[in-house]
Every structure is written in C-alpha cells, then in structure tokens.
Amino acid sequence: MKLNYKNVELEVMVVEEKEKILVKTQNLELAKALREQGVEVLMKHTIDSFVSFYNLTLIDKKKGLVYQNLKTIGRVLKVNPFFAKGKQLYNLSLETPGKRSLFYTTSKEEYKPGDFLYLEGTLEPDAYKNRENRSKLEKIIGFEYYKFNAAKIKLVELELVKKEYKRPRYELHLHTIHSQRDAHITHEQLEHAFEEGKLAVTAITNHGINNCFPDSVHHFGEKSKRKVIPAVEIYAVDDLELKKEQELWELENHEYFQQLEELNQTMEEQELVIETFKTQLETQAVFAKGEKTIIKDQLKLANQTVRDLKKEIKAVEEQVKVLTKTKPSRGDAKRYHLVLLVKSEESTYKDEKYEFAYNPGIYELNKLITAANTEGLAQPVLKKWMGTRPTVSLSDLMKVKEYFVIGGACTSGIVNDALIEGDEEKAKQLIEIFDYLEVQPLMNNVYLTEEPDYKERYPDLESLKQLNRKIYDFAKTNGKLVCFTSDAHLMEKEEQFKRALFKKSYISMILGRSGEDLTKVLSDNREEKQPWLHSYEEMVQELTNQGFSETEIEELYQNEKQIAETCRYFNNTTIFPKQMFIPEFPGVNVKEELPKIVYKNITKIYGPEPDELILARVKEELEALAKRDYEFIYYVSARLVAESEALNYPVGSRG
Numbered sequence: 001m002k003l004n005y006k007n008v009e010l011e012v013m014v015v016e017e018k019e020k021i022l023v024k025t026q027n028l029e030l031a032k033a034l035r036e037q038g039v040e041v042l043m044k045h046t047i048d049s050f051v052s053f054y055n056l057t058l059i060d061k062k063k064g065l066v067y068q069n070l071k072t073i074g075r076v077l078k079v080n081p082f083f084a085k086g087k088q089l090y091n092l093s094l095e096t097p098g099k100r101s102l103f104y105t106t107s108k109e110e111y112k113p114g115d116f117l118y119l120e121g122t123l124e125p126d127a128y129k130n131r132e133n134r135s136k137l138e139k140i141i142g143f144e145y146y147k148f149n150a151a152k153i154k155l156v157e158l159e160l161v162k163k164e165y166k167r168p169r170y171e172l173h174l175h176t177i178h179s180q181r182d183a184h185i186t187h188e189q190l191e192h193a194f195e196e197g198k199l200a201v202t203a204i205t206n207h208g209i210n211n212c213f214p215d216s217v218h219h220f221g222e223k224s225k226r227k228v229i230p231a232v233e234i235y236a237v238d239d240l241e242l243k244k245e246q247e248l249w250e251l252e253n254h255e256y257f258q259q260l261e262e263l264n265q266t267m268e269e270q271e272l273v274i275e276t277f278k279t280q281l282e283t284q285a286v287f288a289k290g291e292k293t294i295i296k297d298q299l300k301l302a303n304q305t306v307r308d309l310k311k312e313i314k315a316v317e318e319q320v321k322v323l324t325k326t327k328p329s330r331g332d333a334k335r336y337h338l339v340l341l342v343k344s345e346e347s348t349y350k351d352e353k354y355e356f357a358y359n360p361g362i363y364e365l366n367k368l369i370t371a372a373n374t375e376g377l378a379q380p381v382l383k384k385w386m387g388t389r390p391t392v393s394l395s396d397l398m399k400v401k402e403y404f405v406i407g408g409a410c411t412s413g414i415v416n417d418a419l420i421e422g423d424e425e426k427a428k429q430l431i432e433i434f435d436y437l438e439v440q441p442l443m444n445n446v447y448l449t450e451e452p453d454y455k456e457r458y459p460d461l462e463s464l465k466q467l468n469r470k471i472y473d474f475a476k477t478n479g480k481l482v483c484f485t486s487d488a489h490l491m492e493k494e495e496q497f498k499r500a501l502f503k504k505s506y507i508s509m510i511l512g513r514s515g516e517d518l519t520k521v522l523s524d525n526r527e528e529k530q531p532w533l534h535s536y537e538e539m540v541q542e543l544t545n546q547g548f549s550e551t552e553i554e555e556l557y558q559n560e561k562q563i564a565e566t567c568r569y570f571n572n573t574t575i576f577p578k579q580m581f582i583p584e585f586p587g588v589n590v591k592e593e594l595p596k597i598v599y600k601n602i603t604k605i606y607g608p609e610p611d612e613l614i615l616a617r618v619k620e621e622l623e624a625l626a627k628r629d630y631e632f633i634y635y636v637s638a639r640l641v642a643e644s645e646a647l648n649y650p651v652g653s654r655g
Helices: 028-035 056-060 136-141 187-195 213-220 239-252 254-283 291-324 360-374 394-399 414-420 424-433 442-449 461-477 493-514 518-524 536-545 550-565 590-606 612-628 631-646
Strands: 002-005 008-011 021-024 040-042 052-055 069-084 087-095 102-107 116-125 146-156 169-171 199-204 227-237 335-342 347-350 355-358 389-393 404-407 436-439 481-484
Touching (some): 087 116, 169 550, 187 213, 199 550, 213 227, 227 360, 227 394, 239 254, 239 394, 254 291, 335 389, 355 360, 360 389, 360 394, 389 394, 394 424, 414 424, 414 436, 414 461, 424 461, 436 461, 436 550, 461 481, 481 550, 536 550, 590 612, 590 631, 612 631
Parallel strands (some): 021 040, 102 146, 169 199, 199 227, 436 481
Antiparallel strands (some): 002 008, 021 052, 069 087, 069 116, 087 102, 116 146, 335 404, 347 355
C-alpha cells in the first residue's frame, strides 16, 4: 500500500492483507487525504503527538511473526555508534509508535531519536538479550527481546500534530513519580499539559507523602503561572473502630490474661514462703526436736511448687504470646484513602527570636505525615498490597480538618467503602468528614468485579455504573459536592502499558520470592486497568458511557472548578519559610568557635606557619559562611566527626 501526503510517499505493508493500517491524527487535512487512499483514520493522537502508523499484527502477535518477512514503521529511541570491520555502524533501538513492541537493528546511516523509519526485513529473537543467565525478574515476567534484521531502511518524515482541547480540566486526584512504584507522571509532563491546555488546575496527591513538594516548588513555585495544589492522599485509620475491636478482643481473651495474673500472684506468695523458711533456717539458733527437719521439708515442697508454677506460667505465657499477635492493631485495621487539599490562608509566626510567613495547613500536613511515618507505620492487611503504609488516625485529622478540603478518594475511601458494602447508615455518619466525593472512570473499579469479596454484588461494568450513580446521588442527598477525578497515575492512555509492565514485574518479583501464585497477580495488572489523566473530552465520553446526562456532566465539571479555586497553589503558598533557623549550643558562640577549629586543623596539617595562599583561601571561605550564617552547619559536622572518632566509628570523606 502506498500513502501520499505533502509530497511524501510512504510504502506501508502488512503481513496479512486482512490486517489494517491505522493512522492516528487530529489533522483534518491529513485525515481526508489518507481516507481518500483507503486508509482507516482514528481522530486521536499518540502520547508524543506524532502521526502514528503501526502494524497491529506485529504488535499483538509478535511471537508468531518471528522469522517472517515484515514491512513496518518504527520510531528511533536510541542510537549507539560502533565500529565493525573498519566500518562505522549504528545500533538502533526502535519501537512501533504508541505501542510496546521494541526491537533493535543495525544501520549504515546515523539517525536521531524521534525519527520514523520505514523498515523491511525479519524479526528475530535477540540471542544475547535472551541469554540463559538473564535476571530473575526478566524470567518471572517472561520478557523477550527481539532484533530487526533490516534489508531496507528509509527515513519517513511525518508531520508533528499539536493537540487541541476544548476545555481544560480541574484535576483533583493525580499521582507523580513520587508515589514510588506506582505512578509515572513527571512535573515536566504536567508543565506540558498546562501548556497545551489539557489542565487549568491540578492537585498532586501522592500516596501518604509530601516528598514531591521541593520538586513542585521548583517547577510551580513563586515565579510560575501554573496552578498546582499542594495535597496528599493519606492512608486513614478509623481509630474509634480499631479501639472497639481491641476492647472486644481483650474481652474475648480475658480468661487467659486473668489466669496468668493469678499464677504470677501465686508465684509471688510462694517466693515469700521460701524466703521465710530460709530466714528461719539461717537465723534461728536452737530448734525443737524435729522442727528443723520439718522446715527443710516445707522448704523443699515450696521450691517444687515454684518449679511447677514456672512451667505452668511459661505454658500460659506462650499461649498469651500467640494470642497477642492476633490483637487488632493499625496493621490489621482497614486503611482508607482520603484526599487532603490545602486551603488555609497564609499566616505569620512571631516570637522573641523569629518572625516569618508560613501556611498553617502545610504545617499541620507536615505534622500528620511525620506522625504517620513514625508512630503510624503499619503492615497492610492484604498480601497483594506490599510494604508498610504510613497511617493517619481519623481523630488526629479531625483536629485540623479546617485547614483542608477533604475528598472521598477512590473506592478505598471510607464513605465509598461503606456504600460498596451496602452500609448506608455508616456512610451517613462518615459523610460529614468530607467536602466532596469522587466519581472515577469505570476501569479504576474493575477490580470489584474480580475480587471474591465483591464480585457477587458487582459482577459486571453495569453494576459499576450503578455504584458511581449511587455515590453521586448519596453525595447530593447529603449536601456534598461530587466531582469527576482521574486518579491519574499516567499522563496519557497510550502509556498504560508502561505501568502495567512495571506493576507486573515489581509485584511478580516480590511474590515470586515468596512462592505466591503469579497468575492472578499478572491478570490484576493488565494494561487496560491503568488510570491516566483524562482530558475534558475523555471525561465527557467516560461519564456519558456511565449514563450521566449533559447537565450532570457540566455540574461535575463546575464542581471540580469550584473546589480547585478554593484551594491554595504552590505559587501563592509558603511551603518552606524563608527564615533561617539556627540551632543554639549552650555556652558556645559558633561564629567564634568554628574559625578556632579551622585554624587549629590548618596548623596541624600545614605547620605553624601555613602559606599565605592557604590562609587567604581559608579566610575567603570563612567570610562566605559568615555572610550567610552557615557556620552552624560546619560546626555540627565537626562535632559529629569528633564524636564518631571518639567512639571509634570510621569517618571518611564523601569524595
């Protein structure tokens, strides 16, 4: 098949004639020209905004195409030059646009990353990459590498297509790469989304942490025009519910602890008896006939009783030890997701020493997260959620809720969870915590149709539509806003394979070590289940599919906007006070002490009369530190080194 556009002739063929060549574009002129040539055109665009030609057979049935003659188009990812037999050659890493197929080929000509190449040749397994000693992880996920032996390579010039959006989104639930092992969105991608009009405002709601804040300030701080909300998706624990469970457990197991208490009391009594007998034997000078023998016999009997008691106590202690492991704790308590968006106005802190601007919401958020990562670290209940989680108690959150707009999050939200379980009474009690609930894409909740605990009530997509309708109606009935959120972990739909592949490999690696069955794990992380940042057009399409009317969709959109506009942004919020906070050292004037330490070490290294150049350099550096009040940093370091050396810890340079 030959395609012509703007004087560029493309010869594109497939392995089987029944397969279609698809073109993705938003360029109406290009679409018309190609349709006239009998080419199916999708009015969409790829992640990188290039027009994409791809061979569906090559992508999805790669193994069946090994050693066949192929004609396709690939995009250059990397170029690695090398010499072979005195000739300059280039190894090219290629992918089919918008898809996961990846292969390698060798060219006599240098191409640059991003170039599209028309290729003729054969696809073959890469013997080196599929070596027997490849990593355990590669073996677990069954990843195979291919190389393309190209008989013909031709540069194809494709037009860059700029994405256009009717309306920007106000996204209130989005994760960046700082949600480690889970999300793939970068700050650079967000900047691009703002630039092209996909976003008006976004919140960054990473899981349980605010470690993205320095990076966010760098990109979207004071000098930025972008509206990015400081936020966190916390793991909340209903501590009242946990307390009830603990009290019930103590009531159920009271007899064991009572038995242990009684045995220990008996033990104390017997030990007193023994001490009494021992004292009598040691202090009494004269005994009546046979009295000493009686006391010795009683002492012997008491010692035997103690030995028997010890065995019994040990046995009961073992029982209690086993029981204690079953006592409900934060690790056993259900973790609910809640979204916290900072809304508090700026404030000023002032005392005898300091005066600086700060945001009380950021301050309280930092306290919550610190406590969550220290006192609240908890092992997950379900095995499929690996690793500890930093949990926040609802009672602690309620003390500071005035500083935040609180969102219901995904189906793991506490209200949504109650509605899923069919417990509307509980949902009514909890709804007051929240300012809004979220309706999300159906694919985010597909797991409900597969989990044994839920699939009977939610057997198909239709039941998930009814669930989202239930959330919408419940929020409105209880006077709360409801909005659409993506719960985005990827920027574009075309990136879904990235997270699917990563999740498969990561989870498989962990569970593979424990001997867990990988079949279900791999199916849980299929490509179509990975949530991406929905554009306005995609939001409308998704909600229309769920059965929401145009009026309701507009309402959800305006609610997003309303909530977003009540929040603070990185560009108008004090995340880090500009004030320098210098620690105090009782009895030490650091500004005087540090130069003493420095000059003492100079004479130790260079002798009593160091060269003038050395002294001049030291003077310059000390003055630079003094100008910025940085002396304390180096003083603390000196103290730490001295203390470490005193304890015989090895101390070395960082390079």
